[in-house]
Amino acid sequence: MNEPLARRFAAMSGLGLAAAVAVWWLGSARLAIDHGADAARSSAEALQIAWLVRALLVSMVGVRIGAMRGSRDGAAASIAVVAPSWPVVAMAWSASAAPLTQTILAESFLVIEALVLPLVGHGLRRVLPRSEVAEPIASALGVALAAALWLIRDRWAFPSGG
Amino acid sequence: MSRRLLLLGLALCCLAPASAEPRIELGASPAWKGWTRPGRATEIDIRLKSDVETRASLDVAAGRESIGADVELQPGRVARLQVTVGPAPASGVSVRVIRGPSARRDVTLAQSESPLLGVALASGELVTLEGFHAIALAADDLPRNESAYSSIDALIIDAPTLAALDQRQLGALVAYTADCGRLVVLNAGAEVRRLLDGARGCGTAALTNALSLPEAKTMLSASLATSTPPSLSLGSASTLARPSHAAWNAVAVGLALYFAAAAVALVYLPALPVLLLSPALTIAAIVALLQGMQPPSQLIVWSEGRSGAPLARYQAWQRFPGVVRERVRVPLPPQLGAAVQPCEAAQAVRFEVDASGGRALYAEFETRLFRQVALCYRGTFPMERSIDVEARADGSHAVRNSGARAWPSGMLLAKGLVHELPAIVPGAAAVIAADARRPAGDAAVRLASTRTGFDETAALWALDLSGVAGAPVDSTGWLLVSAAPKR
Numbered sequence: 001m002n003e004p005l006a007r008r009f010a011a012m013s014g015l016g017l018a019a020a021v022a023v024w025w026l027g028s029a030r031l032a033i034d035h036g037a038d039a040a041r042s043s044a045e046a047l048q049i050a051w052l053v054r055a056l057l058v059s060m061v062g063v064r065i066g067a068m069r070g071s072r073d074g075a076a077a078s079i080a081v082v083a084p085s086w087p088v089v090a091m092a093w094s095a096s097a098a099p100l101t102q103t104i105l106a107e108s109f110l111v112i113e114a115l116v117l118p119l120v121g122h123g124l125r126r127v128l129p130r131s132e133v134a135e136p137i138a139s140a141l142g143v144a145l146a147a148a149l150w151l152i153r154d155r156w157a158f159p160s161g162g
Numbered sequence: 163m164s165r166r167l168l169l170l171g172l173a174l175c176c177l178a179p180a181s182a183e184p185r186i187e188l189g190a191s192p193a194w195k196g197w198t199r200p201g202r203a204t205e206i207d208i209r210l211k212s213d214v215e216t217r218a219s220l221d222v223a224a225g226r227e228s229i230g231a232d233v234e235l236q237p238g239r240v241a242r243l244q245v246t247v248g249p250a251p252a253s254g255v256s257v258r259v260i261r262g263p264s265a266r267r268d269v270t271l272a273q274s275e276s277p278l279l280g281v282a283l284a285s286g287e288l289v290t291l292e293g294f295h296a297i298a299l300a301a302d303d304l305p306r307n308e309s310a311y312s313s314i315d316a317l318i319i320d321a322p323t324l325a326a327l328d329q330r331q332l333g334a335l336v337a338y339t340a341d342c343g344r345l346v347v348l349n350a351g352a353e354v355r356r357l358l359d360g361a362r363g364c365g366t367a368a369l370t371n372a373l374s375l376p377e378a379k380t381m382l383s384a385s386l387a388t389s390t391p392p393s394l395s396l397g398s399a400s401t402l403a404r405p406s407h408a409a410w411n412a413v414a415v416g417l418a419l420y421f422a423a424a425a426v427a428l429v430y431l432p433a434l435p436v437l438l439l440s441p442a443l444t445i446a447a448i449v450a451l452l453q454g455m456q457p458p459s460q461l462i463v464w465s466e467g468r469s470g471a472p473l474a475r476y477q478a479w480q481r482f483p484g485v486v487r488e489r490v491r492v493p494l495p496p497q498l499g500a501a502v503q504p505c506e507a508a509q510a511v512r513f514e515v516d517a518s519g520g521r522a523l524y525a526e527f528e529t530r531l532f533r534q535v536a537l538c539y540r541g542t543f544p545m546e547r548s549i550d551v552e553a554r555a556d557g558s559h560a561v562r563n564s565g566a567r568a569w570p571s572g573m574l575l576a577k578g579l580v581h582e583l584p585a586i587v588p589g590a591a592a593v594i595a596a597d598a599r600r601p602a603g604d605a606a607v608r609l610a611s612t613r614t615g616f617d618e619t620a621a622l623w624a625l626d627l628s629g630v631a632g633a634p635v636d637s638t639g640w641l642l643v644s645a646a647p648k649r
Binding site: 088 | 405432441534
């Protein structure tokens, strides 16, 4: 897979993920409006889902592409996964009771993750004496990071009302 | 010598502001001697006094609701303000003078699990009634705001106490009788009886006159044995509201356009700057669109009265759709501002009250996208509708306008069926055929049907709200007038 194609694929994945979260969030918000309820709870859940799925994707994609194609390409692909969700995140934050600082911190974490993990993958390739084992090790490391993030997901929970 | 004069002048100059600092006296006492029921509103009577002319800022905090007012204080004169507070076990009243002292009083309310019986007798006697918690009241313990009457379940009042009530207290008491509040008046004069009889909302079931205390007790027990129409619950008018989808539509269209544009950009221009710029531009565009639209509030008024009664009670519901996260300050319709509270107790709202009239002028609250903050109003307004209905054997109804004013066309509800009711001039009659039925698909008709007993007949009209100052463009109102049918 060449570099523009990899980035395009990552961006399409990011856009697809953003669209799926947007459809779910808009649907639940519409139901809340129709029933006179507050859409803050479903908006907080949308923020949580959007953050968690992107964090897991970047963990797996970033290290692997960094190891395969270098840190620059890895960072570009990871950012392409993260950035398309920003309009949905901004709207969901506006409809939620989540603090602005928490939301910005969560997005900053994703951007930092998208920049750092490809560097780790790239470093792995350079450190390992046999370059062909770098790719599976990078993939395994990405999965381990994703699993760790899954385990601590509740620490990033957004407040659902207020 | 000149130096001494200069020092004296300086001393006087420095002492003058210190001596001009006002001394503030603050007093706060709750209505009903501090008794209320859980979840019900009550009133706090606030007294302020200063030794100099000054402007004071008053703040009342009760649960998630707060009330603010600017009060002009005259030297030596007591300024009084009665504010309605929502259900909260304790309230804090504080007053602050600019560059001056501040004072604070805490008001604790006793919340009774048993129904409350107010006994306002000049003799100070206390009547006991099984199952009720009785409170001995003086004239000044009775509230000035009608909504504070929700704290009690029944009231016995005698003529001397009635005579000691001021105009606002009397107005609130009249509104309580119009709202089917259970009241026994002891030895009332003919004039007071006429006033209360004219306003009563539930015939003789709720308002009775007694000549002695034992008779008052017996009458109250008899009144409690009969059921009165259930009070309109807070926010019941909200069932007539249509949800506002303007903000949702704008966000949905904005996001759909973004996804379409981003997909096209990815095909033809998959560069990183494009990937970063398009979300940023989309956020800016949607926020600008939402800021620009500001959907108007929606007001719904539901009112009820008995045929021939001079007052109708109403419950109004106003919804403010939110579009962005911000703190908003909205003006309230002046005619409705006397008794306003958030429809949801969990909603934090600050009301700015006019200190001279006690009416809420503005409401301030946090809002956000898709949030629909609702405020509930209640009260009474003068009504001139008198309806005579005769049910005929063939199923038709003869309806006569026995009042002094013409009616617009409306609907007639009889025996669970809904009929079209034509406009009728005073003294004229119309026959509503049995087959002139219409389906009860309308939300207003459904609510009217639930509020009308099966053996009752009622007429439903749309209210003309053009006379309500400050009412939003999207305002709807209904008046349900019930009349027992003649056979």
